Every structure is written in C-alpha cells, then in structure tokens.
Amino acid sequence: xxxxxxxxxxxxxxxxxxxxxxxxxxxxxxxxGLLRGDITTLAVDAIVNAxxxxxLGGGGVDGAIHRAAGRGLLEECRxxxxxxxxxxxxxxxxxxxxxxVIHTVGPxxxxxxxxxxxxxxxxxxxxxxxxxASNYCRTIAFSGISTGVYGYPSWLAAPAALSAIRNFLLExxxxxxxxxxxxxxxxxxxxxxxxxxxxxxxPPA
Ligand code: AR6
Numbered sequence: 001x002x003x004x005x006x007x008x009x010x011x012x013x014x015x016x017x018x019x020x021x022x023x024x025x026x027x028x029x030x031x032x033g034l035l036r037g038d039i040t041t042l043a044v045d046a047i048v049n050a051x052x053x054x055x056l057g058g059g060g061v062d063g064a065i066h067r068a069a070g071r072g073l074l075e076e077c078r079x080x081x082x083x084x085x086x087x088x089x090x091x092x093x094x095x096x097x098x099x100x101v102i103h104t105v106g107p108x109x110x111x112x113x114x115x116x117x118x119x120x121x122x123x124x125x126x127x128x129x130x131x132x133a134s135n136y137c138r139t140i141a142f143s144g145i146s147t148g149v150y151g152y153p154s155w156l157a158a159p160a161a162l163s164a165i166r167n168f169l170l171e172x173x174x175x176x177x178x179x180x181x182x183x184x185x186x187x188x189x190x191x192x193x194x195x196x197x198x199x200x201x202x203p204p205a
Pocket of ligand 1: 148
C-alpha cells in the first residue's frame with residue numbers, strides 16, 4: 001500500500017517532463033513497497049548493499065551487512081576484484097536471512113555535475129535489478145544508494161531510484177521475474193523523500 005505524500009518543500013515533480021508522467025497501474029504499484037528499518041533483518045531473495053569499489057566493506061549499510069553476514073561474505077568479496085561505480089555484483093548471503101547480496105557502487109555525489117551522478121545512480125538500480133532477475137531473485141530490497149556517506153541528497157536520489165525501478169519493471173522485466181521491490185529507509189530524510197516521490201512514479205490506480 002502506498003504511503004500518503006506529506007506537504008512538500010522541494011517538489012520533485014519538477015524532475016518529471018510532460019512525456020514521462022506515469023500512468024496509474026495497480027499491478028505495478030503492488031510490486032513496489034516502502035519500509036522503514038534495518039535491511040539486514042529482511043528475509044527477501046536479495047538485498048542490495050551500498051558498497052564501495054573495493055567491495056571489501058566499510059561503514060554505513062555496508063558495514064552493517066558485513067557484520068551480520070560474517071566473514072564468509074568478505075572472503076567471497078575478496079575474489080570479485082572490486083566493482084566499478086554504477087555497476088553491481090552478486091554474492092551469497094552467509095548468516096543473513098536473505099538468499100543473496102547484490103553489491104552496487106553508487107557515485108560520490110557531485111553537485112557540479114548532477115547529470116553524471118544521476119546517470120550512475122540510475123545505473124546502480126538498473127544493474128542490480130538485472131542481476132536479481134538473472135539470478136531468479138523474485139524479491140529484492142534496496143537501501144538508499146549514495147544517500148549516506150556519498151552525499152547524494154535524498155530528495156534527488158528518491159525520484160532517480162523510483163524512475164529506474166519503474167522503467168525496469170515496465171521495460172526490462174518482460175518475463176515478470178521480479179515480484180516485489182522493497183525500498184527500506186533508515187533515516188527520516190529518506191522516508192520523507194520517498195513518501196514525496198512514490199505517488200509521482202507509482203500513482204494510485
Ligand atoms: N539498513 C537500511 N539502510 C541503512 C542501514 C541499514 N542497516 N544503515 C544505513 N542505511 P551509506 P553510501 C542507509 O553511507 O552513501 C560505506 O562506507 C543510510 O541512512 O551506507 O552509498 C561504503 O563502504 C543511507 O540512506 O552508503 C562506501 O564507502 C543509505 O543507507 C560508502 O559508505 C546509504 O548510506 C557508500 O556510501
């Protein structure tokens with residue numbers, strides 16, 4: 001069920017051109033959900049980690065995922081030889097309740113070149129969904145990518161993420177592998193950003 005949009009201070013609707021105004025679709029909306037909590041507790045098929053290019057762990061959600069998964073995850077990540085920004089790699093989940101971990105590397109936000117940052121962020125979501133589908137992961141949960149240490153403002157990241165998810169479900173997932181995409185937020189700023197953007201990209205049918 002979609003959350004109601006709170007009063008807006010920064011209208012992300014300005015990011016939507018007239019040709020991209022989404023049409024309502026109940027079946028599409030049923031495939032996307034918003035939760036607040038800790039991604040390491042979710043028993044979905046795949047969770048998406050906001051990693052860095054080394055894939056060897058770090059702070060934020062990456063640190064939480066590695067701590068909860070245990071040493072096996074780090075050992076597998078060592079064999080992956082890192083990952084470029086905007087791309088994604090998949091591993092097993094070890095002690096986590098999910099089945100797989102998809103590690104994606106978001107951009108460090110560059111306000112001077114917003115378009116380049118946005119392209120990379122969209123690519124993170126698209127590549128992660130592609131990997132999930134090709135590994136038969138039907139349920140996937142995303143934490144915010146780049147919205148912590150990497151400084152991407154949540155109110156700009158949320159519409160980019162939702163646009164990528166919507167496009168993937170409509171255009172790329174013709175076989176309908178992905179049943180549910182969960183966005184799990186941790187902080188109030190992220191909750192507010194998604195509450196504002198969700199009805200724009202997934203309007204109530
Ligand atoms: N569950 C869900 N979301 C979380 C959790 C959690 N347990 N912990 C944090 N978040 P960040 P980035 C949210 O900084 O900006 C690491 O050191 C958080 O509120 O984890 O992509 C990596 O190794 C924020 O909205 O990732 C990289 O070096 C979102 O997760 C660098 O940070 C992402 O924040 C990546 O920075």
